Amino acid sequence: MHISLFNGTNGAIPLSHRALAYGDGLFETLLADRRGPHWLAAHLDRLYAGTCRLGMAWSMAQNLALKEQLEALCADLDGPHLIKVMLLRNNPAHGYDFDPLLQQTDVLLQCSPYQRPDWTEQGARVGLSGSHVSRNSTLAGMKHLNRLDSVLARQSARRQGVDEVLMTTDNGTIIEGSLANVFFYRQGRWSTPAVDQAGVAGVMREQLLQRFAQIAVSGTEVDNIDQIESAFLSNSLMGLVPVRCLMGRTLAIHADIQTFNSELSNQW
C-alpha cells in the first residue's frame, strides 16, 4: 500500500515552504504492520518533545489525533510497511524568522511497503565515514530535517562498499552511524555514545537504555576503535543488526545481541 498525504489530502509542497528552504521541521520513520506501528508511543513522545524544542505549533491533542490516524491506517496493511511522518513549520515570507503566534504545522504522511536490506540478515560491514556529523547541542538528539551529514555519510559508505559508516565529530568522537545508532562491547562492557552534543536519540536506542542497565552511555574516540570486540546497530526499521566487520576487522557477535533483540521483539 502506498500513501502520500499533505495535511490529509493529495498535494504538493508550495515552493516557498520554509521546511524546504531551511529544513525547518521534524520527522519519524516507523515500522508498521497490521497490528499497528511499532513503538508508536515512543516515536510520538520524541516527536512531541522535538516540537517543544523547536517551538513549533503542535499540541498534545494534535499528537493524540496523529496517533489515532496512524493506528487506523495500519488496519489495511498487508505485510511490513514504512510509515514516515513529517511535521513542517509553515509561516510564509519571514526569512529565517517566524512568528511564533501565527505559525502553523503541516503534516506530511507517507507509507510504503518495507523490506529489510539483505545485509541486515548477515550482519553489517561497517567503515568510518569520511564526512563528519554536525555538532550542536541546541539541535542534538532530535530527528529534524537537517540531515546533510547523514546524506554525505551514506555516500562515504557507498564509495567504501560497506553497509554502514560510523560518523564522528570534528574532534574524533564517534556518535552514530549514518542511519543507525551504535553500541560497542569492549573490556566486558556495553556502551553507546551520548547524543547530547550531536546525533539522533533513536527510539530503539532509548528502549535498550531503559531495559538494559548494563549498557552505559559513554564516548568512544575514533583512536580507540581497535579496542572494540563486538558491536551492533539499532534503528526503528531494521531493529538490531550485529556488526560482523568493522573497518576490515572481523568482530565477534556477542551473545547479548540476541538477548537484547529477543527481549525487544517481545515487548513492543
Next chain:
Amino acid sequence: MHISLFNGTNGAIPLSHRALAYGDGLFETLLADRRGPHWLAAHLDRLYAGTCRLGMAWSMAQNLALKEQLEALCADLDGPHLIKVMLLRNNPAHGYDFDPLLQQTDVLLQCSPYQRPDWTEQGARVGLSGSHVSRNSTLAGMKHLNRLDSVLARQSARRQGVDEVLMTTDNGTIIEGSLANVFFYRQGRWSTPAVDQAGVAGVMREQLLQRFAQIAVSGTEVDNIDQIESAFLSNSLMGLVPVRCLMGRTLAIHADIQTFNSELSNQW
C-alpha cells in the same frame, strides 16, 4: 515583480523530494535591480563550489546558463529585488543514499521586491544567541539548506528584541550572526571569524577579505566580547551595517566601515 519557477515552470515540490526530507541542496540570495544581480559571479562561484562539495550533478555549463537566465530576468525589474536560487538534489526512493550517476538537480528560482529593514539605516542592535551554530567542517562555509541553527537564532533575536544575534559554537567561539557575517574592531585591528568549522562564507565577507588586507581572519571567544570597540555586519542583501549596540553596550562606529562600504558600492 514576483516570480516563482521550479525547473522553469510554475509548479510545486513533490512530497517525496529529498531536498525537503533532508535539506539536500544549496541556495543563494542575491540583491538585484535593472542593472543586474549584484556580485553575480561571486554568488555563482560559491554555488558551483558547493555543488562540487556535495557531489551534486551540476556542470559549469549549467552554472553559465543560470547566469544568463538571472541576467535576463533583471531587465524587467523595477527597483531592488531579492532573487533566491535553490539547487535541489533529486533522486527518489533512496533514503539518505543517492545514486551519484542517476541524481538530477532541480532549480528553484524566486524573485520578489526587496526593501532593507529600517534598522539597517540606524545601525544594528546585536545580542548573543541562546542557541548555537552547527559545527561540521564537512559542511562549513556552504550556503546549504540545513539552516535550523539560523532559524532558532532568529527566534532568540526576536525574544531579546534586538536586530541580530551572534551565534557561537558549543565551545563558545563566535562564528557569525543569524543572517549576516560579522566583523570586529579591537586593539587597532579588524577581524572576522573563520568559517572552516562552522558558518557561511558570505559573498560580501569574501569581497571584503579580498580587498582589505587589514582585515584578519581570526577567532573571537564569547568571553572576550567586552573587548570589541566597533563592529559591523555584512550580507548580500543589506550590504554593510554598523553595529550600534552590542549586548546593551553602545559601540563606536569606526570610520573604516564607511570606507569599506563606499569601496564595495563602487565595485560590483
